[in-house]
Amino acid sequence: MVNHHFGDHPGSVSSESWNLAVTRESALAEAQDFFDHRLDQFGLTQDAMIAGQISMNHSMLSAYINVGLLHPLELAREAEHRYLTGVARLSSVEGYIRQLIGWREFVWRTYQRMMPEYRTRNTLNAHTPLPEFFWSTDTDMFCVKEGLTHVQERAYAHHILRLMILGNFCLLAGIEPIETNDWFWAMFIDGYDWVMVPNVIGLVLHADGGYVGTKPYAASANYINKMSNYCKKCRYNPKLTVGADACPFNSLYWDFLSRNFKTFQKNQRMQIIFRPVSTLEK
Numbered sequence: 294m295v296n297h298h299f300g301d302h303p304g305s306v307s308s309e310s311w312n313l314a315v316t317r318e319s320a321l322a323e324a325q326d327f328f329d330h331r332l333d334q335f336g337l338t339q340d341a342m343i344a345g346q347i348s349m350n351h352s353m354l355s356a357y358i359n360v361g362l363l364h365p366l367e368l369a370r371e372a373e374h375r376y377l378t379g380v381a382r383l384s385s386v387e388g389y390i391r392q393l394i395g396w397r398e399f400v401w402r403t404y405q406r407m408m409p410e411y412r413t414r415n416t417l418n419a420h421t422p423l424p425e426f427f428w429s430t431d432t433d434m435f436c437v438k439e440g441l442t443h444v445q446e447r448a449y450a451h452h453i454l455r456l457m458i459l460g461n462f463c464l465l466a467g468i469e470p471i472e473t474n475d476w477f478w479a480m481f482i483d484g485y486d487w488v489m490v491p492n493v494i495g496l497v498l499h500a501d502g503g504y505v506g507t508k509p510y511a512a513s514a515n516y517i518n519k520m521s522n523y524c525k526k527c528r529y530n531p532k533l534t535v536g537a538d539a540c541p542f543n544s545l546y547w548d549f550l551s552r553n554f555k556t557f558q559k560n561q562r563m564q565i566i567f568r569p570v571s572t573l574e575k
Contacts, residue, residue, distance in 0.1 A: 303428050303480065304445055312447070313356070313482065320354070320362035327352040328371055328381075336385035340453050342436070342521035347443055351451045352389065355483040365393040403495065403505060404487040412471070412490050416502040417509075417553055419467035427459075427476055434541060435527035436517055437462055448482035453520070460497035461512055465545035467552075470500040508562040511549055514540035 295306050314320040331350040338350045347353075357363045369390045375381040403411070426432040430441040440458045443450040450459065455477075463473045474493040478484045495505025514531035518524040524531040524540070533539035534547065550557075550566065557563045 304448060314362065317362050320357040323357065324352070324354055324363060324368060324371070327354060328375055332372060332375055332389065333381040333385055336382065336388045339388060339451075340520060342439075342453060342458070342517075342523060344435075344439060344522055344526055347447060347449065347451070349451050349453075353449060353451075355488075356449075359483050359485050359488065365397060369393045400491045401487060403491040407501075407504070408490065411494060411501060411504075412474070414494055414501045415470050416500050417467070417498070417556065419498065419500065420469050421467045423463075423468050423472040423476055424466075433528050434462075435529075436521065436523040439523060444480050448480065450481075456497060456510055457512055457516065457520070460493070461510060462542070462545070464498050464509060464511055465542065465549045467549070468498075470494055470498050473498060508560055509549075509553075509557070511546060512542075513546035514542040517542060 314323050331348065331352070334350045335352075341349055343349065352368075354363060354368065358365055358368070372381070372386045372389050372393075376383055376386040424432075426437075427441065430438055430445055432438050432441070436458045440450050440454040443454065444459075460473075462468075470493070474489055477493050477497075478486060478489045481489075491505055495501040496510065499506060499509035514524065514529075518531040527540070528538070529540040530538045531540045531543070534543040554567070558567050
C-alpha cells in the first residue's frame with residue numbers, strides 16, 4: 294500500500310529490508326537484543342562512525358519509545374539492572390540512562406516551554422536552501438552520502454551521524470533552519486515534532502541563540518577523520534582546505550567561523566579557536 298501510494302517519495306520499503314517492530318511484543322524483543330548484545334559496548338563506540346555500520350551499538354529503540362511501544366523508565370531500570378548484575382559496564386549504562394531520562398526530558402521541556410516561537414528562530418541568519426542531494430544522496434562526500442543512505446534505507450542514523458555529519462554540514466553551510474528541521478522531521482522514523490525542533494534548531498544549528506547548547510557543534514574534516522574511517526573512502530582529502538581535492542567541510546568550517554566571528558568571539562568555549570584571529574586583529 295505504501296509503495297503504491299507513495300512510491301515516488303524518498304526512502305524505501307520492501308519485505309526484504311523491513312526491520313521495524315510494530316507491536317509491543319516485538320519492541321520488547323528488540324530491547325532485549327540491545328541489552329543482551331550491545332549495551333555493554335555502547336559507551337565505547339557511541340561517538341564512532343564506521344562505513345556500513347548503522348547501529349554502532351546504539352539501541353535503535355527511540356522510535357518505539359516515541360510511539361508508545363516502550364517506556365523510557367522501564368528501559369532505564371533494565372539498563373541499571375544489567376550494571377548491578379555485572380553484565381554491562383558503568384560508562385555504557387550511565388551514558389544510556391542519561392539519554393533516556395536526561396537529554397530526552399530536557400528536550401521535551403524545552404519544546405513545551407519555548408514553542409511555538411522557538412521553531413522560527415534563526416539567530417545565525419542562515420538562509421541557504423537545503424541541497425537537493427539531501428533527498429537523492431547524490432554527493433561525492435562519502436560521509437554525507439553514508440549518512441543519507443542510512444536514512445533513505447532505514448529512516449535512521451545514529452546520533453553522531455545526525456549531529457556531526459548531516460547536522461554539521463547544514464550548520465556550516467548556513468542551511469535555512471526550518472528547511473533543515475523539516476527534512477529531519479520527514480526522514481527519520483523517530484522524527485516527532487517535539488523531538489526534532491529542539492534538537493535541530495537548538496543543538497544542531499545553534500539557531501536558538503544558545504538556549505540548548507552554549508557553543509555550536511561546528512567541526513572540520515579533521516574531526517570526521519579522527520572519529521571515522523569515512524575519509525579513507527572519500528575522493529576528497531581531509532587535510533586540504535582549498536583546491537579541487539579539498540574536503541568541503543574544511544572550507545565550510547572556516548567560512549562559518551569567519552561570517553559568525555562577531556557572534557562567537559566572546560564565547561568562552563570558543564576562545565582557543567578564535568585566539569589566533571583575535572591576536573592578528575590586535
